[in-house]
Amino acid sequence: MPIPQESPSIDRRLLRDDVYRRLRDAIVDGSLMPGEQLRDVELAEWLGVSRTPVREALLRLGEAGLVHAQPGRSTTVSALNARDLREACEVVASMHQLAVRAAVGNLTEANLETMRQANDRFRAALDAGDVEAALRADDELHDVPVLVAANRALTTVLEQFSPVVRRAERLRFSSLSGRASIARHDELIRLCAAGDVDGAAEVAFGTWRTLSSFGND
Template sequence: MPIPQNAPAIDRRLLRDDVYHRLRDAIVDGSLAPGEQLRDGELAAWLGVSRTPVREALLRLAEAGLVVAQPGRSTTVSSLNVRDVREARDVVAAMHELAVREAVGSLTEAHLDAMREANRRFRAAIEQGDVEAALRADDELHGIPVAVAANRALTSVLDQFTPVVRRAERLRFSSLGGRASLARHDDLIRLCAAGDKEQAAAVSFDTWRTLPATEE
């Protein structure tokens, strides 16, 4: 049959990003453990793709500090390095502070209700010890000001450094330390509703900046 001339091209960027996100999430949730060797052929077979997007994803993961690449030798999942977590945490905290400062004033009642609902689910997850659900709810709550701010540079920085922080965040949400986030979330939502962008931004910064960089 003749090849259609008007068929839309496959967006290679979508495949590349999907492979990156799936490998990133597998590292963050522990499916790919620290120290585990990553072979592009095995990963490609697992994901059902060619080696090229896997290699591209591994390069991005190395830039984010989630894997350690030794050219010509091996690529392994990085350990939870204290310095890497601390540096990523400080950058993420600054970005969320900026996002809240830019978003307050544009947040609608629907946005605020969505943040409240996310915090209710976060509270339930913490009380039930459901770390995965807590992370999802936390992502949704903090993601609302980020989306409203609509700052593409800010979003790009968060996309790079948040996965490193998420590995440490699992330690907080699996312990009593996660309960401290509940009060900060309540304060953040209250201040956003009041239109107090400076105090809301400060609470957002504090929420991320107080994340411990170690298991201690």
């Protein structure tokens, strides 16, 4: 059958980004374990794509610190290294601090209510031992200032470094220490509602910075 000339072509950039996200998520959620060897042929077959977007995704994952590549040898999933995590936490914490500083004066009551409801869902998820739901609720809460800040450079930096930090979040929310985040969220929301820019920014920074303790030396 002849190929219809009017059929839209597949956006190569979207395919590349989708492959990156799927591999990133598989590493972050533990489907691909630390130390596991990643072969582009096998990954391409698993994802149903060619080797090119897989290779491009592995390069991006290397830049994010999620995989370790040895030229001419192998690519493996990185362990949650203490130094890499500490550096990523510093960057992510700084970006959230910047977002809160930019957002506080522009947050509406609807924005604040979204954050409160997200923290309620976060608390319920921890009570139920549902780490995935806790992560989603945590994202919803912290995404509010980021979206209100509307800083594209800030968002780009978070997209690069947040996956490393997400691995530590999973460990935190799987343990009793995760419950401390409920109070931090409440304090962040209270300070945002009060218009306390410095106080809210400090809490935002501290919330993300504490995740650095979950790395392996």
